[in-house]
Amino acid sequence: MKTVRILMMVLSILTLTTLSSAQTQTNSSTTKPKSSEASASGDQSNIIAREQQIMDAIRSRKQDVFQSLVDQNGWVMTPGGAQQVSSVMSQIFNPAMTLTEYRMEEPRVMMIDKNTAVLTYRSFSSGTMNGKTESETSYDSTVWVKRKGKWMAMFHQSTPVTNPQGSTTSQE
Numbered sequence: 461m462k463t464v465r466i467l468m469m470v471l472s473i474l475t476l477t478t479l480s481s482a483q484t485q486t487n488s489s490t491t492k493p494k495s496s497e498a499s500a501s502g503d504q505s506n507i508i509a510r511e512q513q514i515m516d517a518i519r520s521r522k523q524d525v526f527q528s529l530v531d532q533n534g535w536v537m538t539p540g541g542a543q544q545v546s547s548v549m550s551q552i553f554n555p556a557m558t559l560t561e562y563r564m565e566e567p568r569v570m571m572i573d574k575n576t577a578v579l580t581y582r583s584f585s586s587g588t589m590n591g592k593t594e595s596e597t598s599y600d601s602t603v604w605v606k607r608k609g610k611w612m613a614m615f616h617q618s619t620p621v622t623n624p625q626g627s628t629t630s631q632e
């Protein structure tokens with residue numbers, strides 16, 4: 461189960477149903493946004509879309525697409541502590557794991573500066589590991605950094621939502 465939880469947390473490395481249109485809507489006034497505001501809004505939409513691309517790459521087992529979006533020297537926080545993304549690739553693309561659903565809800569992008577942003581959201585994931593059904597709801601955050609004009613995921617953490625008895629939503 462620890463491997464499944466790590467995998468589910470790592471899978472959270474980027475997800476979302478494209479709510480980017482909601483993120484990019486501007487206020488209905490007749491004034492145009494300043495170019496810096498328009499740029500930030502475009503960056504926010506881009507980050508959400510890239511998070512979705514990562515989720516899709518994991519679900520469809522497209523490691524090359526995943527690697528084009530996530531810095532392999534970046535970090536992911538797991539139950540075992542911080543690990544470099546490159547060291548958990550075998551867990552992310554574990555052939556015994558089949559991801560059947562992964563969705564993000566309520567994505568929010570906070571721009572730290574023009575080249576750094578934090579994406580937060582609630583996620584739900586379900587799938588099978590060695591034939592056993594697993595599911596989890598969690599709160600996630602991903603740090604994105606723009607390098608040479610391209611947004612890359614650099615850090616991800618996922619905190620499982622617990623029920624009142626203190627256990628995670630995972631079916632053990």
